[in-house]
Amino acid sequence: MLEAVQRANIIYSETLGPEQFGIIQKPLTLAEKVYNQAWLRKIAILVVLAVAWEIYGRWLDNPLLVPPFSEAMRALIEDVGNGTIPARALSSIEVLLVGFATGTLLAGLLTVFAISTRIGTDFLETMTAMFNPLPAIALLPLALIWFGLGAGSLVFVLVHSVMWAVALNTLAGFRSVSMTVRMVGRNYNLSGLRFVGKILIPAAFPSILAGLKIGWAFAWRTLIAAELIFGVSSGQGGLGWYIFESKNQLNIPQVFAGLLTIILIGLAVENVIFRVIETRTVQRWGMQS
């Protein structure tokens, strides 16, 4: 044995057995586990903020400036209960979906045009460079002249806010599809729209999804802003109009209720709908960048 060790030029050393260590693995305490949950920590922050708001509101004692948190919540629950807020939210979301869908569709057409011809690429690049820095809301006065007071104007500015962000990201995504994947697609005789549908879109999906998220965020903000400016279209306006109306009637708790609703809907879409799409697609495929 010793001879063998010397001949092979190996020096062996002893390792300790597991029973000789004090701690190898030990469960954390309950407090440590609780503190490790990010969502619990965030809820704690929200609770602290709400309490601070409540205290400040009561101390100020001027519901026209800052009503206490409890007042705002009461107004929220009341108006959700009597169906005012859901109806307003629904009318906002309806317009939003039409604008978002149209914008995405146009972005898709534009991007396909852009990748198939060089002049198409130039067109898209020029248009995006021009319109991307322009806040969609700035087009509202023109839209009002062209389409009048109504959903048409809102859809127009929404399309404008969605289209460029989605087109820009989709084009960037298509361009970053690796040469290997493209060659694999061409190897199977895929070309034209089949190539776009079966190779480019799924391969660029992380970028496309990022574009849709940005487009959604732009659209939601643009819509509320546009509604604040005019908003009354068919019978009743959306959430922006609800806030504007409440302010005019000096129902300040309702204004806060409207703002909270906008935040909640925004959070729900970003953290529930887009999160679900993400876990089912790019995360499952290991494509999240």
Add this chain to the structure above:
Amino acid sequence: MASGATLASNSALSGARAITSAGRAAADADAAPILLDVRGVTIQYKTQRHLVTATYRVSFNVLQGDRFVVLGPSGCGKSTLLKAVGGYLQPTEGEIRLKGELIKKPGPDRIMVFQEFDQLLPWKTVFENVAFPLKTTGTLDSKAAYERAMHYIEKVKLTKFAHSYPHTLSGGMKQRVAIARGMAMEPDILLMDEPFAALDALTRTRMQDELLALWDDTRFTVLFVTHSIPEAIKIGSRILLLSPHPGQVKAEINSVPRGQESSNEAAALGREIHDMLFADQIEEAPNA
């Protein structure tokens, strides 16, 4: 003294099986019909600044059932040559024919297996990746594609992972999926572009053994590009040696028989190939 011995073995070997550029090795000339006919192919491509000649008047034939290896140092245009056979590039001179048909564009009768791991479509499972070309090219309907895909997945021993996504697999497993995907199409010829180059040495050896086992099983025709001499000797039944910048045929060699890749004969062949490549570098140095 040592160089004298090498020289002697060189000439002996040359007499036995290495025939320089003039033509193919004679040993099994009458064995099988010509499948791929590459004749006088010069390939040039443009970069931002230069017109590069990648290969110059390269000719060779691949027969049915060949394990044909194109071997050469980096920059000899071997990958470019393979892409031309794949139909991704057009030669500026000469022609490439598969079963007598001129190759004009990529097609599923020549499936490429790449070096890069991202050749698998990440949004599809192993099974979906293997079945994808079968379905999109309309080769088979869903049910038949399922059976064919599962059959080849079993051949590369990945049945357990058939419904996993590629990002959960190791590099070697990904390459096995790519090989299964290529073989499932049962193409006329499988084009492999250094498929094992990005793998670690142990996995690489195992993959070479597996590829040879698959070949024993189905006798597919493969055109295999590599820059590794031992890999060429082990994988290839025939080896085409290319010189660098631009790639020209230096020799066409019959490799040692299967299972003798660690014999003395294989070692001698390796040295001979090494010397041929090495000689080339010396010739090049004064010019550069």
